[in-house]
Amino acid sequence: MKKLICLSMVVLLFCTSCKKFLDEKSNQNQAVPETLVDLQALLDQYQVLNYVDGNAAEISTDDVYLNDADLGARPENERNMYTWQRSNIFLQDGNEWFYNYRAINRTNVVLEAIAKIGKTAGNAAEWDNVSGQAYFIRAKNHLRGLYIWGNAYGEQSPSDLGVPLRLGSDFNVPSVRATVAQGYVQVVSDLQRAVQALPLKAVHVMRPSKPAAFGLLARVYLSMRKYELAKLYADSCLSLKADLVDYNSLNAAASYPIGQFNVEVLQDSYFTSPMLNNARGKVNPALYALYEANDLRKVVFFSDNKNGTYGFKGSYEGNSNFFSGVAVNEVLLIRSECLARAGRLSEALADLNRLLRSRYKKNTFIDRVGNDQQAVLADILLERRKELLLRGLRWVDVKRLNMENAGISFSRSYKGVIYQLKANSTGFALPIPERVIEVAGLPQNP
Known part of the structure; x- marks a missing residue:
């Protein structure tokens, strides 16, 4: 039994932050979380739940590049990830798998404890809020795992393996890779529970809310290519909150012009990456060239390195961390794309134009028009590319x-x-950390 528990701790890497909390409570003669206040405290440890989103999905894309000198100075695993190698791309400990499942375990602890507290007329609002937060966070982390270690969702490949779905805190339950399809079913189920339970407005955007859960559901269904459902949940989100930042109001010359917790943010989380920050990471020149002269994103998002290269400074964190939460601009673009795919072009362009009016210099933007579905869709996808860079x-x-x-x-x-990652390659499902494969016996991605 001792060997099994130790093995589970290595593979699942769940217990560190929860143990710390429980140890602190034991000093007050309370060894387990017993109240809703205790459970909210577990969910308010933002360094465990909000600020540990991984960077692998961004390092592996084409938003940013490194020159040979800067890449050569990075650790071997980062160089391997950057060039799409099939081994040694994650650290053995403290890697993306660890942070992902540590957060999931935290939510399972909360959900198991809240079931024992019970819901009453007196605590119903608080009880719902806490459980809704836990379901949201569990869904978000399982989803991120599917994005990184699973293939794209596709009904023609139902046996594709995704990630283990950890739905309880018992370390003795072995981890088994569920299929990609099963993973998405679980994520949707958790988010639907979150939608029912969460309040219309959280006390702070570091906690999820009903609009945030609707927005994340829209993201989920977009990645499943279920566009009608993605549009439905984007509608629900935007009917509750649809504020946009007018980029004309920003100081584009600032080191980081966009403030943290701004009005577009529905739920705040971020990832860090010394490899991608603007001291090393150079914005893809082809991406930078997409922005027109009057597009304020060209100066709000990018810093001129004075040598023909550009760094990124447009994070919604207001600093060098990379925003990876849920925001109104993403949801608006989801709805616009889904409307275009449904042939509702005037409505799709209305959403796109509303967004772009807040991004261009005042009185310079001319509304986009069109009646060719493929052209309108291409325009929306191009703006999605330009608006949502470096968000994972x-x-x-x-x-x-x-x-x-x-x-x-x-x-x-x-x-x-020259290194290449070809369209629909198996390389789009990153290899699981070797230590996890070695100890848990999970099947590795090909």
């Missing part, structure tokens, strides 16, 4: 668009060697 969304966007025959491939060079 490009990776899954490419995977799902390649299922629509987009044929998007990546190419990079390092020390004169």
Whole structure:
């Protein structure tokens, strides 16, 4: 039994933060979380739940590149990830798998404890809020795992393996990779529970709310290519909150012009990456060239390195961390794309134009028009590319668009060697950390 527990701790890497909380409570003669206040405290440890989103999905895309000197100075695993190698791309400990499942375990602890507290007339609102937060966070982390370690969702490949679905805190339950389809079913189920339980407005956007859960459901269904449902949940989100930041009101010359917790943010979370920050990471020149002269994103998002290259400064965190939460601009673009795919072009363009009016210099933007479905859709996808860079969304966007025959491939060079990741390659499902495979016996991605 001791061997099994130790093995589970290595593979699942769940218990560190929860143990710390429980140890603190034991000093007050309380060894387990017993009240809703205790459970909310578990969910308010933002360094465990909000601020540990992984960077693998962004390092693996084409938003940013490194020159040979900067890449050569990075650790071997980061160089391997950057060039799409099939081994040694994650650290052995403290890696993306660890942070993902540590957060999931935290939510399972909360959900098991809240079931013992019970819901009453007196605590109903607080009880619902706490449980809704736990379901939201569990769904978000399982979803991120599917994006990184699973293939694109596709009904023609129901046996594709995704990630283990951990729905309880018992370390003795072995981890088994569920299929991609099963993973999405679980994510949707958890988010539907969250939608029912969460309040219309959270006390702070570091906690999820009903609009945030609707927005995340729209993201889920978009990545499943279930566009009618994605549009439905985007509608629900935007009917509750649809504020946009007018970029004309920003100081584009600031080091980080966009403030943290701004009015567009529905739920705040972020990832860090020394490899991608603007001291090393250079914005893809082809991406930078997409922005027109009067597009304020060209100066709000990018810092001029004075040597023909540009860094990214447009994070919704207001600093060098990379925003990966849920925001109104993403949901608006989801709805616009889904409307275009349904042939509702005037409505799709209305959403797109509303967004872009807040992004261009005042009185310079001319509304986009069109009656060709493919042209309108292409325009919306281009603006999605320009608006949502460095949020951890490009990776899954490419995977799902390649299922629509987009044929998007990546190419990079390092020390004169060209590396490629071809459209629909198995390389779009990153290898699971070797230590997890070794100890747990999970099947590795091909």
